[in-house]
Amino acid sequence: MSSLDLAFAALADPTRRRIVARLTRGELRVTDLAQPFAMSLNAVSKHVKVLEGAGLVRRRREGREHYLRLRAAPLREVARWTSQYERFWNQRLDALGAFLDKQTENDDEGSQ
Amino acid sequence: MSSLDLAFAALADPTRRRIVARLTRGELRVTDLAQPFAMSLNAVSKHVKVLEGAGLVRRRREGREHYLRLRAAPLREVARWTSQYERFWNQRLDALGAFLDKQTENDDEGSQ
DNA sequence: CAAACATTCAACCTTTTGGTTGAATAATAC
DNA sequence: GTATTATTCAACCAAAAGGTTGAATGTTTG
Incomplete structure (x- = not known):
């Protein structure tokens, strides 16, 4: 183990x-x-x-x-292993951010 | 659970x-x-x-x-739980630091 | 020394875990 | 429509986990 x-x-x-x-x-x-x-x-x-x-x-x-x-x-070892994924969950939040931006873009298109 | x-x-x-x-x-x-x-x-x-x-x-x-x-x-939950102890292990390092400082102090005393 | 205390060891029990194999289910491809 | 593919379900098994009780091992105290 x-x-x-x-x-x-x-x-x-x-x-x-x-x-x-x-x-x-x-x-x-x-x-x-x-x-x-x-x-x-x-x-x-x-x-x-x-x-x-x-x-x-x-x-x-x-x-x-x-x-x-x-x-x-x-x-500390556990923290170190887990923190590898901080990158990942920030990325997911970024992805959500990008999605929301995209939505806003489309809203703008609609209003033109 | x-x-x-x-x-x-x-x-x-x-x-x-x-x-x-x-x-x-x-x-x-x-x-x-x-x-x-x-x-x-x-x-x-x-x-x-x-x-x-x-x-x-x-x-x-x-x-x-x-x-x-x-x-x-x-x-994230795991990271959050674990990070409670960051405080603790920094404290241990601080304690080590204090110990080393103390040692140095004693070394100085010896050299006087 | 005898009693009390702090702790582990050993045996036992039940439930969970991590794996197997074989069959069932459901979707796709020919 | 019959294979083939993707996946789960079910039964089984051995080993580990989490608990119990009772006895053993040392250490301290009166």
């Missing part, structure tokens, strides 16, 4: 996106992360492992506690 | 990302899309349906042929 595959797959789950969002505030332990979710700690632990596997999260062990922090690199 | 879930999940598969990439060139039929892939036409047809379900692709039927074209909206 490519790193882009892993990043997109990791971010496809809403629980994991919420985890990512919460980690922008700073480091949190697995238990802290699990607290607001209506699922077992084990389930959250698994989600964290998926994020870790995608490189989105880094783990720092301190005694029995594991502190997680966000790694931005995979998010 | 939220539209963001669907978009991320759809883009997590490399075959589907390749399909998206090819569709920036313009409309293609299912058969055209399937041609370069080492899998059955049926498999590609399924992938197209996933992309369609995520709103990334729109289908136009013309006789027995189905023409697919790219819809940019979900890509």
Whole structure:
């Protein structure tokens, strides 16, 4: 699996996106992360492992506690891949613009 | 499933990302899309349906042929979600910058 | 040392995913 | 009107995903 595959797959789950969002505030332990979710700690632990596997999260062990922090690199990769298409959607807007211009042209013709 | 879930999940598969990439060139039929892939036409047809379900692709039927074209909206949604974290990764770079500045400061101290 | 805590591991279950093959449907071409 | 072409539908399969529970592993605390 490519790193882009892993990043997109990791971010496809809403629980994991919420985890990512919460980690922008700073480091949190697995238990802290699990607290607001209506699922077992084990389930959250698994989600964290998926994020870790995608490189989105880094783990720092301190005694029995594991502190997680966000790694931005995979998010940048996703942003980079996606932004290829900015060109495309601007182009579509341009095409719409050209179409509207054409319409206006025709309106002018009609009024002559 | 939220539209963001669907978009991320759809883009997590490399075959589907390749399909998206090819569709920036313009409309293609299912058969055209399937041609370069080492899998059955049926498999590609399924992938197209996933992309369609995520709103990334729109289908136009013309006789027995189905023409697919790219819809940019979900890509924009993904870009928008991801760009929230631009702030975050710039901040990390800033933190690195501050760290390096601090190092330099200490170097100066040492040289006094 | 014993109890409590933070976390993972392992086994299990159900649903989804990504692929296959074979048949159905519908439009086109000869 | 019979092939051929474009596509989907349906059934099936293996593997992965997302969850559960229960036990194991370490670490901290009393």
